[in-house]
Each structure stands twice: as structure tokens, then as C-alpha cells.
Amino acid sequence: MTALNLSRFGTLIAFLLLCIGFSIAAPQAFATQANVYNLIQQMATLAIVATAATLVMTIGEFDLSVGFSASLAAVICFALFGQGYDVWLAVPAALLAGLAAGVANGVLVARFGIPSFVATLALGTILSGLAFGASGGASMFKSVPDGFKSLARGDVFGVPVLALWIVAVLGVASFVLTQTEFGRRLRAIGGNAQAARLAGLPVMRDVIVTFAVAGALSALAGLLLASRLGSVQHTMGEPLLLPAYAAVFIGTTASPTGTPSVAGTLLGVAITGVLANGMTILGVDPFIQKILTGVIIIVAVLLRRMGRTAQ
Amino acid sequence: MLALNGMTKRFGATNALEDVSLSLSGGEVLGLVGHNGAGKSTLIKIIAGAQAADGGTIAVDGTPVHFHSPHDAYAAGIRVIHQDAPLVPSFDTIDNCFLGRPYPKRAGRIDRKAMREAIARHAREIAPDLKLDIPVAFLPPAEKQFVRLLKAVSDEGRILVLDEPTAALPAEDAHKFFAVIDRMRARGTAIILVSHRLDEIAEFCDRAIVLRDGRVVEELSKGELDVARLVTAMGGTHAANEDRPPVAASARRILEIEGLVTGELRTPASLAVRAGEVVALYGLSGSGRSSLLQALWGAAPIEDGSIRLEGAAYRPRSPRDAVQAAVSYVPADRHRTGLFGSLDLVFNKTLPLLSSYRKVPGLPIPDTRAERSAFLVAAERVSMAFRSPGQLARTLSGGNQQKLIFSRWANRHSRVMLLDEPTEGVDVMAKQTIKEIIRAIAADGNAVLVSTSDRDEALELGDRVLVFRDGAVVATFERAQASPEALSTAAQAKAKAS
Numbered sequence: 001m002t003a004l005n006l007s008r009f010g011t012l013i014a015f016l017l018l019c020i021g022f023s024i025a026a027p028q029a030f031a032t033q034a035n036v037y038n039l040i041q042q043m044a045t046l047a048i049v050a051t052a053a054t055l056v057m058t059i060g061e062f063d064l065s066v067g068f069s070a071s072l073a074a075v076i077c078f079a080l081f082g083q084g085y086d087v088w089l090a091v092p093a094a095l096l097a098g099l100a101a102g103v104a105n106g107v108l109v110a111r112f113g114i115p116s117f118v119a120t121l122a123l124g125t126i127l128s129g130l131a132f133g134a135s136g137g138a139s140m141f142k143s144v145p146d147g148f149k150s151l152a153r154g155d156v157f158g159v160p161v162l163a164l165w166i167v168a169v170l171g172v173a174s175f176v177l178t179q180t181e182f183g184r185r186l187r188a189i190g191g192n193a194q195a196a197r198l199a200g201l202p203v204m205r206d207v208i209v210t211f212a213v214a215g216a217l218s219a220l221a222g223l224l225l226a227s228r229l230g231s232v233q234h235t236m237g238e239p240l241l242l243p244a245y246a247a248v249f250i251g252t253t254a255s256p257t258g259t260p261s262v263a264g265t266l267l268g269v270a271i272t273g274v275l276a277n278g279m280t281i282l283g284v285d286p287f288i289q290k291i292l293t294g295v296i297i298i299v300a301v302l303l304r305r306m307g308r309t310a311q
Numbered sequence: 312m313l314a315l316n317g318m319t320k321r322f323g324a325t326n327a328l329e330d331v332s333l334s335l336s337g338g339e340v341l342g343l344v345g346h347n348g349a350g351k352s353t354l355i356k357i358i359a360g361a362q363a364a365d366g367g368t369i370a371v372d373g374t375p376v377h378f379h380s381p382h383d384a385y386a387a388g389i390r391v392i393h394q395d396a397p398l399v400p401s402f403d404t405i406d407n408c409f410l411g412r413p414y415p416k417r418a419g420r421i422d423r424k425a426m427r428e429a430i431a432r433h434a435r436e437i438a439p440d441l442k443l444d445i446p447v448a449f450l451p452p453a454e455k456q457f458v459r460l461l462k463a464v465s466d467e468g469r470i471l472v473l474d475e476p477t478a479a480l481p482a483e484d485a486h487k488f489f490a491v492i493d494r495m496r497a498r499g500t501a502i503i504l505v506s507h508r509l510d511e512i513a514e515f516c517d518r519a520i521v522l523r524d525g526r527v528v529e530e531l532s533k534g535e536l537d538v539a540r541l542v543t544a545m546g547g548t549h550a551a552n553e554d555r556p557p558v559a560a561s562a563r564r565i566l567e568i569e570g571l572v573t574g575e576l577r578t579p580a581s582l583a584v585r586a587g588e589v590v591a592l593y594g595l596s597g598s599g600r601s602s603l604l605q606a607l608w609g610a611a612p613i614e615d616g617s618i619r620l621e622g623a624a625y626r627p628r629s630p631r632d633a634v635q636a637a638v639s640y641v642p643a644d645r646h647r648t649g650l651f652g653s654l655d656l657v658f659n660k661t662l663p664l665l666s667s668y669r670k671v672p673g674l675p676i677p678d679t680r681a682e683r684s685a686f687l688v689a690a691e692r693v694s695m696a697f698r699s700p701g702q703l704a705r706t707l708s709g710g711n712q713q714k715l716i717f718s719r720w721a722n723r724h725s726r727v728m729l730l731d732e733p734t735e736g737v738d739v740m741a742k743q744t745i746k747e748i749i750r751a752i753a754a755d756g757n758a759v760l761v762s763t764s765d766r767d768e769a770l771e772l773g774d775r776v777l778v779f780r781d782g783a784v785v786a787t788f789e790r791a792q793a794s795p796e797a798l799s800t801a802a803q804a805k806a807k808a809s
Contacts, residue, residue, distance in 0.1 A: 181665050181675040188662055191651040198610060198640070198648050199663040199719075200630035257653050257703065 011254040011264070011300065015271050022278035029281045037160055041228060043273040044152070044162035045070075048221040049237075050244040050251075050265045051173045052214035057248055057260040058177060059207055060190040061116035063214050065105060065124030066244060069098045070222030070237030072131040077148075077223055078140040078232045087147045095219045101127055102215020106208030120211075131234040141231035152227035165224060166266075169217065174262035186210060190259070246297050247272055253304035271296075312337050312501045313358070313389075313470050318367035320353050320525075327353040328364070328525045335470065337499040340492065342512035342519030344505070344541055346738050350525040351505055355472055358503075359391040360384030371470070390468035392459050394475045400448035405430045407447055408462040433465045437494045453484030457491055464500060471495070472503045477511060478736045483595045489515050507738055509538045510767075521545055545739060558588040558774050563621075565758035566607075566727050571616035574602030578783035579616055584727070584758040589749065591773030592762040594802050598779035600762040601643060604729045607760070608640045609633045620726060634663055639720035641713075643731035643762070649716045652705030656697055657686045659704045660718050667723075689718035694744055710741025717748055728752050728759045734768060746772060766798050778802050 022030040029035060049066050056063040073094040080090035101123065108119035152162055177183035185206050188196040197203045221240070226232045250271055251264025272293060279289045313335040320328040328350045335341050345351050356362040358369075360378030369376050371387045378384045398407050405423075408430050415425035427443065434441055438457040442450070447458055456476055463471055473492075477485040485508075492502065492515060506512055512519050513536045521529040521544040529544035562585040570579035576599035584590050592600035605611035607618065609627030618625045620636060627633045633640065642648040651659050661668055661682045668685065670678035686700050693714040697707060704715060713733065720728065733749065734742040749772055753759045763769050769776050776793050778786040778801040786801040 179676055181677060184658070184662065184665060184677065187654060187658070188651055191654050192647075194648050195642075195651060196662075198608075198630060198642050200609075200634040201662070202629075202631060259653070 009254075010303065011250065011267055011271075014300070015267060015274070018271065018274050018278070022274065022281070026278070026281045030278060035277070035281070039273055039277050040160050040163045040166070041152075042277065043269050044166050045221045045225045045228075046240060046243055046247065046273070047166050047266060047269045048169050048217055048224070049240045050247040050269050051170055051262055052217040052221075053244045053248050054251070054260045054262055054265045055173065055177070055186070055210050055217075056116070056214045058183075058186045058190050059210050060193065061109060061207070061211075062245075063102075063105060063120045063211060064117065064241065065101060065120040065127060066214065066218040066221075067237040067239070067241040068124035068127040068131070069101050069215050069218035070225065070240060071234055072101070072127045072134075072237075073098045073219030073222040074226035074232040074236060075131040075135045075140065075234050077226060078144070079134050081143050081145065081148070082140065084143070087145050091148070091151075091223060094223055095216055098219020098222070099212050099216040102212035102218075103208060105215065106211030109211065110204040110207035128234070128238070135232065135234040137234065139231055139233050144230060148227055149230065150227075152224045162224065162228070169220070170262050170266055173217075177262060182206070182209075187259070243272055246293070250297060250300050253300045258304065312372060314370045314373075315354075315358070316368045316370075318354065318357060318364050318369075320350075320357065320362070320364050326525045328357075331367070331522070331525070331527055333520055333527070335501045335503060337469070337501050338496050339518070340496055340502045340504055340516045342504050342506070342516035342536075343522070344507075344509065344512055344519060344545060345522035346545055346740055349522040349545070351522055353525075354522070355391060355474060355503075355505065358384065358389060358472055360389070388467055388469035389472070390463035390466075390470070391472040391474065392463055392476065394456070394478050396459055398447050398455060398458060401446050403446055404434075404441060404443040404450075404458050404461065407458055408465050410462075412466055430461065430465050434461055436498060437461065437464065438491050451484065453480050453487050456480070456488055460491060460495065464495065464498075468500075470501045470503075472505070474505045475507065475736070476504070477506065477508060485511065507736070507742075509541045509739070512541060513537050542739065558585050562586050562588065565621055566760075567619040568603075568607075569617045569619075571603065571606060571618065572614045573606035573616075574611045575599045575782050576602045576606075576779075577781075580784045581616075582777065582784075584760065586756045586758060587753050588774045589753045589759040589761060589772050591769035591776045592760060592779060593766060593769035593773075593776050593798055594764070594779030596764055598802070599782040599784075600777075600779040601731050604640065604731050604760060604762050607633070607638065607727065607729055610640075637724065637726040638729065639723075639725035639727070640729040641716050641720075641731065641733055643735060645712055645716055645735075650704050650712055653703060655701045655703055656690075656707075656715060657682050657700045659715050660686045660689055663719050664723065685722050686718070689721035690714075692721045693717045693748055708738075708741075710737035710745070713737050713741070713745060714748075717745070724755065725752070725757050728757050730759065730761045732763055732765075733761060734763075734765070766795055766802075769793075769798060770795060 049070060052066050053063060076097050077090045077094040080093060105120050105123055108114045108123065109116045154161055156164060177186065185196070185201050188201060189203055189206060193203060222237050225236060247268030248260050248265050250268035252258050252260050254264040254267055255261055275293060275296065276289055279292070316332045318328050318331040331350070331354060333341065343351055343354070353362065357364045360381045360383050369378065376387055399410065405426050409426055415422040415429070417425070430443060434443060438461060441454055441457050441461070447455055450458065477488055480488060489511070496502065504512065504516060516536065517533055519531050519536055519541065520527050521541060523544070523546050531540060564583050565586050566584040568580065568582045570581055572579050575597055580603065582590065592603060594600045602611060606613050609629045609632050613626060625636060627636065630640070646652065661677070665677055666675065668677045668681045670676060683700055690697065695711050695714040695718060697711060704712060707715060730749065734745050737745065749759060749761065761772050770793055774790050776788045776798060777784050778798060780802055788797060
């Protein structure tokens, strides 16, 4: 039982050790209010994209288009601003575009049986082409309404808005996955899709809905990123893809059965975020940061494996 | 060839094996039977070198040996063949046989001709009809088994341990399989056959030993081998084919099928099932019996014909429709199509009818306490043995996994219960319990359809037996008229060439 607990909470303990380590190494810079604020800002977009990836991985699929959806949504939103439309039209339109991209992914996977890896990579490529075209390849930063900027900036009662976004999105996603019939069905599909179908679950519908939600969440992440930065590039979401899956995989090491969970993913996001943040503070070269992050993912998954064999 | 003497193995306080001895000569087939947990697996692992015994000696060809790893056992010519031992689907028989072995080379390149000859030499003797040059993915299940055997004997395997080799094979293919075993025996290979199918043991083995609680409780030679004796020795109960009164002709007709054509069922089939009646659908795999169930479950399209459920037209488009019409289904091949192995028992039980566990009606949030108590009730009804409701389904034994799938439907009244190979790959005791459960389901007034490739099961369970062959219902027997011979003759009159 203790061995089980250790393997279960090992990832959490590793995170805490990381925080303690950086606090000792950089007492003036790491555990300060300003830095925590900064950390949350850096983590929020990734946390939401990683949640999208978590949902899709729960049904045993991959969505490689998350970053592209994020870019396209931001581009659409800013293009509409450029045309003089206001926030109440541009934001829903951008979210709908992400949703539509997700539905397309889901239909390709569930209805036409294309492996999700291929389908979402192909669709993501299309999305990136669309974003390129709509943005003209240039950076967009003109005529952004003030209302949009407050989406990700500032705070409410001293809590950064982005922290509230994390709590809201991840909270709802976690509740849906763990407490509702829909979440139960997703776990069943991920466990054994064929058995889920034969047990009478609406597998095709659920898969499409999952991809659709993932698309909409990616779009939301793109909008929050755009709001925070105040400008949009048509490739801005792409760097989110690998860290998002890295976070999900680190998160699976916190589950006794190695399955993805929103809580685990948040832990994964926090670990990668704190790692990058702490190393930057300590002045570690960016290239070493990357190498270390990769090594840590491999070690985490290996430790998890060994823990499981020991049981 | 192989001699084990006084093998003992303990796990904690339990004696997995106690003073087990056996000997095996070349050209002999030794049956090894026992319930799950009797010690068969442990014994096989020791022979395979995968586990070390706590006591006892092993000798191969009269020389004492010590197996420190599976590699040592392999070097001694021992091959353990599991029924689902992986083959590379895209490789042909020859490449599969050479997997993990040094390739013959000619001028630095792999000599395909020499490989083929090395395999064909053995294939000619044991399985002359096996196609060597097509990807094994295209071979029927029985022939995949031949590939596994061929791989073993072509790589100097002299002592073969076959673990449930026919569990996934329909009866006809099992016969072909044993024809191959016979030829291997004739060449002097020593074979240990582990099987739940006691009739096979009785028919094909030269001798059999029965394990119970880690001890050899009986050793039967050819003349003494019969199913009843094996069952007695194993500690099971041999179900006499008890006489049941036929279901009254006046009983309500629940299910009426008219001219149904679907999947492998090509000739229109008609059938009516009454409340409380068990209809057995007997035939080889691919004969159309499973297709009939899948159509009733909404998992396969109905191409022609009509179905009535308690008088009302019934045409399920998906399993969802079937669930809502109070039709229930236990699929064949539970690992692939039934079980959620990486999820817990309660999850597995409540999933198909999850919406009936809502705390607040209309709100799709399951009440986990209600689920748990429903699970406990259902587990009791199907006499499932488990450690905790939260354990993962894959950690249950085969029989308990099957009971878990039965338990899904245990808390509701099913108008029609569809069971496809319900006792496949479960041990004798669990088989008996499952048969009792099936009778109980029928006695509750449900119409039950059992599709099976097991003749005795069809006879034992069915109030009526429909025999399927090549996509058609070729015979129907009332319980009183059915006999093993009649069923076999009908099912295999014109066996499909494969």
C-alpha cells in the first residue's frame, strides 16, 4: 500500500521538491508574488490546450491540431477586429471556428475511421494554411478593443484573471470526466472502444463531441494568448503542441492505471512551467532547459513503469 | 524425455505445488488438467524456466538440469506455446518461424530459399496444407496455431507444452489441430497438453494427470481416460443431462423472427422464442449463429426479414436501441469486445445502463453509492469472486470476468437475453455456474438465445437446438429428440473447405 501511494504521489512530491529547490536556490526571485503571478500567466494557455489534449487522450486518440486551432482562432478574431467588428462577434466566431475544426477532426476519425494521428495532423496543416492566408503572414496588432485585452489581463479581487480561467476550464473538465455519464463513457471508449460500442454506448457521437470540445478549448487558449500578448502571429499556437502532450504524459504518471486525468495534466503543466521558470531565473541556458525538460519526461515515465512492475 | 520429481513451490503461506512428479516420453501426449488455481500455471512456468521451484528435480533425457531462466529451458528443447502467443501478422509463416533465430546466409544476404526449405521440411510432415508464403494475418485461427507449432518444432523443440491450444477454436478446427498433434506425436515429439476441454484430453491424450490444490490427485492411462473420471478427480460436479419439462406451448411468444438475412446468415432464418425458453444456436464459427445475435443486438445491419418483440415490430439500428428495448447481450471474445480490463469492476458492471443510477433524475451524474450496492447485489447473483469492487477487471480470472459481463444485466428484467459463447475459456466450475445462471435467467421469464460451438453445452442448455451450417439453419431439434450424434452430423455434414 505504501509502495502504491508512493508511486501515486511521487509526481506530486517531485513537483514540491522542485518548488522547494528553486526557493532555496533563488530565494529573492522564485517564491515571490510577482513570480507566481508570472508563472500563472505563462501556464494558463498551456494548461487549457493540455486539457484539450487530455480529453482526446482519454478516448485513446490524439489531436495534433490543437496548436493550429489556437493560432487560427486568434487570427480570425484579430481579422474581424480589423474589419471593425467588436468583441461580442469576433470572440464567438473564433471559438466557433475552433469548434468546427474539432467537429471535422471527430468526423474524420469516428465516421471515416482515419487514425486520429493522421487526420488531425492533416487537418491541422489545413488550419495553419488558413491562418497564414487570413493573416497575410504578417503580425496583427491593430484596432484591438480594450474589452478584449481584459480577457487575460489584470485581476479580480487580487486574483489574476488567467488563474480564474485555469480554475474554471480545468475544474469543469475534471468534473465532467470524473463525475458525469459522459466522462464515464469517454473512459470506456479509451479503455476498449469495441466493447463500448457493443455495450450500446453512442461511441461515434461521443468521439465527435470530444474532438469538438478540444477544438473549442484550443481556440479559447489561442484567444487568451492573443489577449495577453496584444498581438497575433499565424504560427503562435504551434509551440504549444509538444509541451501540452508532455504535460499530459507527466500527468499520467500520477494515476495508478497510467490513464490521463485533468488533475494530473495540471501537475504536468505546473512541473514543466516551474522548471522552465526556475531555470530561467537561475540563468540556465535555454538549450539546456530544453534538454533537461525532455530528460525529466523520460525519467518520470520510466519511474512510473518501474513502480508498476514492482507492484 | 522429461522427468519432474517432487516439485514443490510455495507462495507465502500457500502451497502452489506440493510434491508433483511427472514423466513424459517422446511420442507421448500427456494431458494436464485441473481447475484454475490448481497449480497448472505454476507447473508450466517451472517447466519453462520462468519460475524456480522451491524443491524437486528436473531431468531432461535422464540428465538433471537446473533452469535459471527461460533461456535454459529453451536450450533444452522445451517450448511452451500459449494460445495467443504473438505472431507478426504481416509476416508469412516462414518469417514468423525464423523470428528470433539466426537467418541462413548466402554471400552475406539472407537465404530465403534455405529458410523456406528448413520450414517446409517440417511442414510437409505435420501440416502439409499450411500455406507458407502468405501473411499469417490471412490464415484462419487454427492455422495460426499450426504456425506456432511449426515454429517450435522447426527450431529443435522436442518437448512442447501447449497451453489451451484449442480454447479459441471451433470444434471442426480443433479436429484439424489434433490431426497435426497426432503427426507430431508420430515423429517422436513429447507433448504436454493443458486444456479445459476435457473431451479433448480424454480423446487425444495417452495419459493424463489431474492437479488439485497443487497436488497430483489422479493419473489416468489411456484405457481409464474419460470425462466423468477427470471431472470427479478435479473436484467438480459432472452435470448429468437433467430432464426438464419442455416449455409449455402456451407460453407467451417473446421473440419472433421471420426470414432474417444478416452478415454470415445468408439463407433466410425464422424462429420464435417463448418466455422462459432457452434456444441454443449450435454450429461452427462463421456458420451464421453469431450474426443472428449481432443483428438482434443492433450491431449488424438486418438485410432482409422482420423481427417482432412481444408482438411489436423491432428493428434495432444500434445496440442502444436494443438496450432500450430490454434486450441484453453478452458478446463472444470478452477481452476484445466485452471487458474494460483497465477499469474497475463497478465501472464494468454499470456502464451499459449507467443512466439508471442517477441521484437526481434528469441530471447525468451517476450516484456512485447506488452503483456500488447494485454491483454487490449483481455480483452475488452471478456468484462472482472478487477482492474489492475497485479492483481492475483484468485482474479477475476468466470465469469471473465472464460473470462480470453477465452482471451488467442482472438487475433488470431482460425480455431477450443474447449470449454468444458464454462459457468460452472459463474453467469447469465457472462453466457450471454460468450454465445455472443462464437457466435462472430463462426461469425468470426471459427468452434466451445461446450461440455456441460446444455441442454438449447446446444439448445441456437448449430447450431447442438450432443447428447452423454455412450461413443457414439446417436443422432444429426439440430437447427430447436432440442427440450429440444428430447435432454433429447436421453441423458438419458438408464441412467447409478452408
